Amino acid sequence: MVPAALPAIRSLRASRIQVQDSNNVGQCMVCQEDYCNGEKVTLKDANMLVFVTPHQFVNGICKKLVGKIRQDATAISLIKGMDLKPEGPSMVSKLIKDSLQIDCCVLMGANIANEIAKEQFSEATVGYAENKSLVDEWVRLVNTNYFLVSAIQDVAGIELCGTLKNVAAVAAGFVDGQQLGNNTKAAIMRIGLNEMRAFCKMLFASVNDATFFESCGVADLITTCLGGRNRMCAEAFAKSGGKRSSDELEAEMLKGQKGVLTAKEVYIVLSQRGCLQMFPLFTTVHHICTGRLPPSDIVRY
Amino acid sequence: MVPAALPAIRSLRASRIQVQDSNNVGQCMVCQEDYCNGEKVTLKDANMLVFVTPHQFVNGICKKLVGKIRQDATAISLIKGMDLKPEGPSMVSKLIKDSLQIDCCVLMGANIANEIAKEQFSEATVGYAENKSLVDEWVRLVNTNYFLVSAIQDVAGIELCGTLKNVAAVAAGFVDGQQLGNNTKAAIMRIGLNEMRAFCKMLFASVNDATFFESCGVADLITTCLGGRNRMCAEAFAKSGGKRSSDELEAEMLKGQKGVLTAKEVYIVLSQRGCLQMFPLFTTVHHICTGRLPPSDIVRY
Numbered sequence: 188m189v190p191a192a193l194p195a196i197r198s199l200r201a202s203r204i205q206v207q208d209s210n211n212v213g214q215c216m217v218c219q220e221d222y223c224n225g226e227k228v229t230l231k232d233a234n235m236l237v238f239v240t241p242h243q244f245v246n247g248i249c250k251k252l253v254g255k256i257r258q259d260a261t262a263i264s265l266i267k268g269m270d271l272k273p274e275g276p277s278m279v280s281k282l283i284k285d286s287l288q289i290d291c292c293v294l295m296g297a298n299i300a301n302e303i304a305k306e307q308f309s310e311a312t313v314g315y316a317e318n319k320s321l322v323d324e325w326v327r328l329v330n331t332n333y334f335l336v337s338a339i340q341d342v343a344g345i346e347l348c349g350t351l352k353n354v355a356a357v358a359a360g361f362v363d364g365q366q367l368g369n370n371t372k373a374a375i376m377r378i379g380l381n382e383m384r385a386f387c388k389m390l391f392a393s394v395n396d397a398t399f400f401e402s403c404g405v406a407d408l409i410t411t412c413l414g415g416r417n418r419m420c421a422e423a424f425a426k427s428g429g430k431r432s433s434d435e436l437e438a439e440m441l442k443g444q445k446g447v448l449t450a451k452e453v454y455i456v457l458s459q460r461g462c463l464q465m466f467p468l469f470t471t472v473h474h475i476c477t478g479r480l481p482p483s484d485i486v487r488y
Numbered sequence: 489m490v491p492a493a494l495p496a497i498r499s500l501r502a503s504r505i506q507v508q509d510s511n512n513v514g515q516c517m518v519c520q521e522d523y524c525n526g527e528k529v530t531l532k533d534a535n536m537l538v539f540v541t542p543h544q545f546v547n548g549i550c551k552k553l554v555g556k557i558r559q560d561a562t563a564i565s566l567i568k569g570m571d572l573k574p575e576g577p578s579m580v581s582k583l584i585k586d587s588l589q590i591d592c593c594v595l596m597g598a599n600i601a602n603e604i605a606k607e608q609f610s611e612a613t614v615g616y617a618e619n620k621s622l623v624d625e626w627v628r629l630v631n632t633n634y635f636l637v638s639a640i641q642d643v644a645g646i647e648l649c650g651t652l653k654n655v656a657a658v659a660a661g662f663v664d665g666q667q668l669g670n671n672t673k674a675a676i677m678r679i680g681l682n683e684m685r686a687f688c689k690m691l692f693a694s695v696n697d698a699t700f701f702e703s704c705g706v707a708d709l710i711t712t713c714l715g716g717r718n719r720m721c722a723e724a725f726a727k728s729g730g731k732r733s734s735d736e737l738e739a740e741m742l743k744g745q746k747g748v749l750t751a752k753e754v755y756i757v758l759s760q761r762g763c764l765q766m767f768p769l770f771t772t773v774h775h776i777c778t779g780r781l782p783p784s785d786i787v788r789y
Binding site for chain 2: 307309
């Protein structure tokens with residue numbers, strides 16, 4: 188079987204693909220930025236749509252897809268990141284589902300792209316809402332001997348993990364920037380994981396603890412806190428002693444990195460709900476990013 | 489308040505201490521190897537006993553303490569490691585409790601000693617059986633602004649975590665030795681955490697998922713897999729391509745390290761229960777340690 192979605196996971200810049208699956212899954216179309224640029228693609232035969240694009244483009248892509256896809260098509264979103272508005276998070280899967288009137292699973296996990304490109308062993312989690320046979324098709328399509336995929340019935344929890352872990356990674360970067368030890372880093376990652384869990388449950392009562400033991404939870408947190416760019420930027424900021432201006436900070440840390448922006452959005456949500464005290468790590472990350480607290484405060488609770 | 493138990497956590501070689509607590513907790517006696525060597529110590533006033541010693545000495549120490557301690561004394565064990573026999577694990581807390589007829593809490597967590605000695609921010613978990621007011625005393629005694637302690641009603645789960653994480657750390661070392669990326673390491677750590685969870689639940693139905701979100705669970709796993717000696721030894725073994733003889737391996741890896749021995753004990757328990765297939769990581773670690781499989785098999789499932 189050709190793992191149709193894997194090229195998309197390997198690199199967010201992979202060209203769109205059309206793969207005839209030997210097990211008659213059908214044709215698989217990866218909808219990309221390219222589509223936005225007006226390139227002509229044929230969708231009429233695609234019954235499984237893989238979405239891989241920065242999340243801010245999804246709305247525009249979906250608008251162009253309306254009326255052009257098969258009625259029995261289903262989708263999966265590999266997109267990490269979303270806007271967390273006070274009125275609720277803008278889940279990418281929900282946007283796709285609502286605008287195209289199709290089922291949409293999500294795939295998240297400890298998936299740094301260039302490592303998957305080397306075919307190094309990785310795992311991922313596919314989240315589904317109700318249709319078990321559909322998610323089984325996705326798992327069968329994506330799973331390989333070096334890319335193990337599990338299915339979990341918790342779209343909201345899985346998708347939120349992919350966004351919130353970036354806030355924990357910023358905290359981990361502050362720890363690294365001060366050259367604190369592994370005890371401290373492990374403690375901050377643990378607190379980050381638990382605040383992710385609490386935040387998800389606050390927004391969606393359906394979120395299950397089991398989700399955080401999956402690749403999308405603890406494993407994605409680990410890989411992001413060890414090697415991710417959010418962590419690296421925060422490390423550089425902390426090494427400067429937090430003395431740079433917020434303009435410099437934004438220029439360095441916001442360049443394509445979601446952690447700082449997500450921390451701000453999380454802060455606004457928590458503030459409006461009167462829940463800041465329940466989330467000391469998330470709150471402190473935001474205050475450090477905005478210069479209200481020094482990076483050394485990441486370990487003061 | 490003097491954090492009486494902290495010197496013991498800071499270094500396993502710390503001298504025994506007697507600290508008069510300003511809040512009338514009473515005197516605190518750390519029972520150490522020194523005691524085994526026949527040094528004279530005064531126990532008659534001690535109402536809180538801290539046990540810090542390699543686990544193989546606990547039985548002998550307890551025998552010497554019988555009849556010499558206060559009837560209202562209570563204990564806490566900071567000892568990570570135990571023998572996992574087919575008939576059941578030899579829990580250190582149970583040994584102390586049964587032989588001295590006193591309550592015994594446990595303290596585990598992401599606590600690499602030399603980092604705590606530098607007073608870098610850390611967390612720990614105290615496990616208790618039933619007596620909440622007793623564990624609150626221990627938490628009050630140990631907690632500082634850089635050493636945050638939480639109480640959880642799960643002695644078995646917490647104490648087993650302190651032993652089983654070493655098997656996961658050996659697996660992480662095999663990953664490092666092959667210079668695989670962070671996706672792989674995160675995946676192996678995640679699988680390790682879940683096999684720890686499943687193993688604990690198999691032995692004790694009372695073990696709670698929440699335990700693994702505490703410092704004794706995910707955080708101790710992280711710090712051990714990043715910097716621990718079990719990980720380091722396994723890395724060196726994997727770098728050799730697994731080509732050394734088992735004698736060389738034992739000389740290098742077993743020198744005071746519990747991971748390899750624990751992996752063997754876990755394997756025997758699983759084998760006797762017919763559960764090897766449910767624990768592919770633990771099983772593979774043992775097979776790699778004994779030379780039956782190459783280190784590269786740590787990622788084949």
